[in-house]
Structure formats: C-alpha cells, structure tokens
Amino acid sequence: EVQLxxxxxxxxxxxxxxxxxxxxxxxxFSSYDMHWVRQATGKGLEWVSAIGTxxxxxYPGSVKGRFTISRENAKNSLYLxxxxxRAGDTAVYYCARNYDRGAFDIWGQGTMVTVSS
Amino acid sequence: SYVxxxxxxxxxxxxxxxxxxxGGNNIGSKSVHWYQxxxxxxxxxxxxxxxxxxxxIPERFSGSNSGNTATLTISRVEAGDEADYYCQVWDSxxxxxxxxxxxxxxxVL
Numbered sequence: 251e252v253q254l255x256x257x258x259x260x261x262x263x264x265x266x267x268x269x270x271x272x273x274x275x276x277x278x279f280s281s282y283d284m285h286w287v288r289q290a291t292g293k294g295l296e297w298v299s300a301i302g303t304x305x306x307x308x309y310p311g312s313v314k315g316r317f318t319i320s321r322e323n324a325k326n327s328l329y330l331x332x333x334x335x336r337a338g339d340t341a342v343y344y345c346a347r348n349y350d351r352g353a354f355d356i357w358g359q360g361t362m363v364t365v366s367s
Numbered sequence: 368s369y370v371x372x373x374x375x376x377x378x379x380x381x382x383x384x385x386x387x388x389x390g391g392n393n394i395g396s397k398s399v400h401w402y403q404x405x406x407x408x409x410x411x412x413x414x415x416x417x418x419x420x421x422x423x424i425p426e427r428f429s430g431s432n433s434g435n436t437a438t439l440t441i442s443r444v445e446a447g448d449e450a451d452y453y454c455q456v457w458d459s460x461x462x463x464x465x466x467x468x469x470x471x472x473x474x475v476l
Contacts, residue, residue, distance in 0.1 A: 287465070294451075294453065294468075294470040296467065297455075297465030300463070311368075351415070351457065352398065352455075352457025352465065353415035354455075358409065
C-alpha cells in the first residue's frame with residue numbers, strides 16, 4: 251500500500267524550532283518529487299515547500315529562510331526543519347507526493363504544529 | 368505571485384450538477400488540479416491536468432480549463448460529495464511555486 255506517515259509535530263514556543271518527518275512506503279521514494287503543505291484550523295491549504303529528485307528545493311516567501319526541506323532516500327524519508335517559528339505557522343502539516351505536472355496524488359494524515367507561549 | 372480565486376460556497380440539490388470555478392490570469396495555459404477535502408481528513412486528488420481522473424475517482428467528476436477560468440464539474444451530486452474543494456497549479460513561470468485557491472465549500476441541499 252502506498253502510504254505517507256508524518257510525525258514530529260507538537261507545541262513549540264515562538265522563535266523555537268521543530269523538525270517534521272514523513273515516512274514513505276509502497277513506492278520508489280527516490281523517483282518522486284515531494285512536498286509539504288499546511289492548513290491552519292478552519293483555513294485553506296498552503297503550499298510550504300518542495301524537493302526534487304535531484305535535491306533541488308523550493309519555498310514560498312512566507313517560509314523562505316526559516317524552513318528547510320530535505321530527503322534521505324536510503325530511509326524513504328522526507329523532512330521539514332522549521333526554525334524561527336511564529337504563531338502564524340500553527341497548522342496541520344501534510345507531506346504529499348508529486349504526481350503529474352505538480353499534482354499531489356498521495357497525502358499523509360498530517361501532523362499538528364502549535365506555536366504558542 | 369500567481370493568485371487563484373474560488374467562490375467561497377456552492378450549493379446544489381442531490382442529483383443535480385455542481386460547477387466550481389477557479390479563476391486565474393491565463394489559467395488556461397497551466398495544468399489545474401482539484402482536491403476534495405472532508406472534515407478531519409487529508410485532501411484527495413479528484414482531477415489532475417485539467418480533466419484527468421485518478422483511478423478510483425468516479426466519472427461524475429470532470430474538469431475543464433480555458434482562458435482565465437478552470438471548472439470542476441460534479442454530475443449527479445450525492446450527499447457524500449459535500450466537502451471543501453481546492454484548485455491548485457504549479458507555477459513555474461518565475462519562481463517555482465505551488466499555488467492553491469482559497470477553497471469552495473460544496474453544500475448538498
């Protein structure tokens with residue numbers, strides 16, 4: 251079964267750091283671009299970052315310089331290092347597999363990140 | 368940055384056809400993808416590349432894209448189709464960016 255499972259969410263103080271993980275199974279992880287997408291409670295989806303099969307990375311302005319996406323193909327794992335966290339980063343974070351032309355065809359169940367003092 | 372605009376809500380009676388629009392500057396030149404999200408669940412891809420369906424998605428779900436508007440059409444709407452729907456593109460025109468519309472709440476009357 252093709253599956254993505256996120257972990258690492260939790261409560262962190264403003265200015266703090268957190269590292270999210272996403273474990274992939276059921277497919278050849280190294281062959282796919284991967285993404286992180288977040289959703290604040292009651293709000294819409296927001297794309298957070300992407301990493302290509304060659305390790306190229308992309309970010310929106312809202313997280314650029316604070317978040318770092320990485321992958322470890324030997325462990326079938328995707329990561330999101332989040333630094334200088336703000337209250338506005340509070341959300342459920344999903345990892346997602348890239349399909350054709352930037353569509354996200356497989357999603358994890360999400361992990362909750364709460365930034366609060 | 369590229370902006371996608373969706374109506375906040377659409378209502379339709381069971382058995383009727385729902386159309387959810389997604390507006391963007393010359394969106395017809397981009398590949399548009401659509402997601403369904405039910406409360407407490409992760410999004411599910413229902414249409415990709417404007418009009419293709421992933422395996423397991425009913426034929427009732429279809430898409431089109433031209434000019435400045437993309438449309439998700441749900442035929443013979445069922446109660447189980449009630450959900451939030453999001454359009455999305457990958458904007459590689461300048462900086463590579465994923466872009467989502469604000470989402471549309473589909474209510475089945």
